[in-house]
Amino acid sequence: MMLRLIMVLLVLAWPLQAAQPLRWHSDNALNEAGQLLHELLLPEPAAFASLPLPERDAWLSREWRRVLAERERFTQYRLPPERGESGFGDALAGGELVAYLRRQQPDYPGYRQLKQHYHALAGLGHYTPLPPGAEVRPGERDATIPALRQRLSELGYGLAPPRGRADALDASLSEVLKGLQQAHGLVANGRLNDDTRAILSRSPAEIRAELRHNLRRWLLLPPAAPDRYVLVNIPAYRLTLMQNQRPELEMKVIVGRPDWPTPALATHIDGLKVNPDWTPTANIIREDLLPAQRRDSGFLIRNGFSVWLPGESSSQDPGTINWLQPPAGLRLVQAPGPSNALGRLKFEMHNRFDVYLHDTPDKSLFGEAHRALSHGCVRLAEPERLAAGLGWSLPAGNQTRILPVSGRVPVYLVYFTAWVEQGRLVFARDIYGNNV
Known part of the structure; x- marks a missing residue:
């Protein structure tokens, strides 16, 4: 009986929900608040236009709430x-709503x-x-050039x-192709090959779809840019x-x-640990x-x-452990x-993913084009430069120390596969498949 009553109430409520007044439209067109929200969310034009008016209005509300979530x-801190x-x-x-949405515009x-x-x-009709x-190599001629x-x-x-000749792949044009190839994770050889043709032949609609993904990601950052902050663009393998x-x-x-994968997140640098020890996670212990250690008993x-074993107040000799069946709860400390x-420097950051910025003893990997190689943390090519840029003077010696920070420095780990440099669009390889 109760279930039947609930179903009846839901049926009766449905027309009321469907008949709710439009929030973002007036006189069958976007009102001022609707225009502002539409410009923030950038729905796919054809799909949005195909929706009936009430569904377009509901879509804007639903998608904005998704952004807020x-x-x-x-x-990784209390959101204002x-x-x-x-x-x-x-x-x-x-x-x-108008004043509120104006304050949400990313600056x-x-x-x-x-x-x-x-x-x-x-507006690009062609x-x-x-x-x-x-394949066309540097110096060669081809009708496609x-x-x-x-x-x-x-x-x-x-x-x-x-x-x-206008049909020659000259040195300057080849250099442009090298930059494009490197950004997309291809071999940067400056040749016009099949992979490069595929990137360049994307239609304006396909490129706009990727830009929409990236413009939406900007909405996660505070609308007003801090005076100073660290930005790590994950697909670009770059810190700024x-x-x-x-x-x-x-x-x-x-x-x-x-x-x-390295998670996208916002947090702060809370301190600098000099000469850090390292406690790997259970996953790293198990998988790496x-x-x-089983391959090499002295590793x-x-x-x-x-x-360290659970409940023990002192460390154990690794030679005393059966590494084929190690004790549950075992902890390793380097x-x-x-x-x-972690090298010599670890930048402390509070976040639920337990990722941070740090040095590394293996500098050779920074010469690789594809640098998605870590367990989620971000390794820095020049951590001393970042420490100096944030105002730290590094102490001498091998003692482990935590240096306090003068004011918390915002850190944004972002996933931008498209951005603008010197007025032109630049793309990075979608290493985690997030643009689908």
Whole structure:
């Protein structure tokens, strides 16, 4: 009987829900608040236009609430009410949606530049796809080269005029291809090959779809850019220290493997640990360190690891442990030193994923084009430069010390596969498949 009553109430309530007044439309068109929200969310134009008016209105509300939920997951500290669901609720209750949405606009040059390219692509009625053909090497001539130049110009690349024949892949054009290939995770050989043709032949609609993914990710950051912050772009394998909206320093980084991805998050640098020890997680012990110890019985001792068992007040000799069946709850700690996985510096960051920025003893990996190689933490090519840029003077000696920070420094680990450099669009390989 009770179940039947509930079903009847739901049926009766349905027309009321469907008949709710439109929030983002007036006179069958987007009102001012609707225009602002539409510009933030950037729905796929054809799909959005195909929806009946009430469904378009509901879509805007639903998608904005999804952004707010993503912000909650992204932010590793207490989210200010203005940026969460409660701020949206207050704006709805107070009838202040226009002012509220104006405060949500991301105030970052990178966001504004990317959006300009997004809108410019909408007006591109014609684009120049590259036909299939044989590989063209630097210095060679091919009938496709004029189309290649035209296509690169459409994408915002400022090209030098050809020095010789217009159908030759000259040195300057080859250098442009190398940069494009490197950004997409291809072999940077400067040749026009099948993979490069596929990237360049994407239609404006396909490129706009990728830009929408990336513009949406900007909404997770605080709308007003801090005076100073650290930005780690995961697919670009790059860290940038920003000061007053300008890059103060940049460096290569290593990020998590596709099966162990670095999470996108916002947090703060709370301190600098000099000469850190390292306590690997249970997953790293199980998947990496135990197999290494089983292959080589001296691995743990040689690399400075001590073994701690549950309830024990002192460490154990690794030679006393049966590594084929190790005790449950076993913990490994690697002492500071030249072979320590964290190197000499660890930047302390509070987050539920237990990831952080750190040095590494293996600098050779920064020469690799594909640097999704870690267990999720971010390895820095030049950690001393970052420490200096954040105001630290490093002490001498091998003693483990934690240096306090003068003001918490915001850190944003972001997943941008498209951005703008020197006025042109740049793309990175979607290493985790997040653009689907």
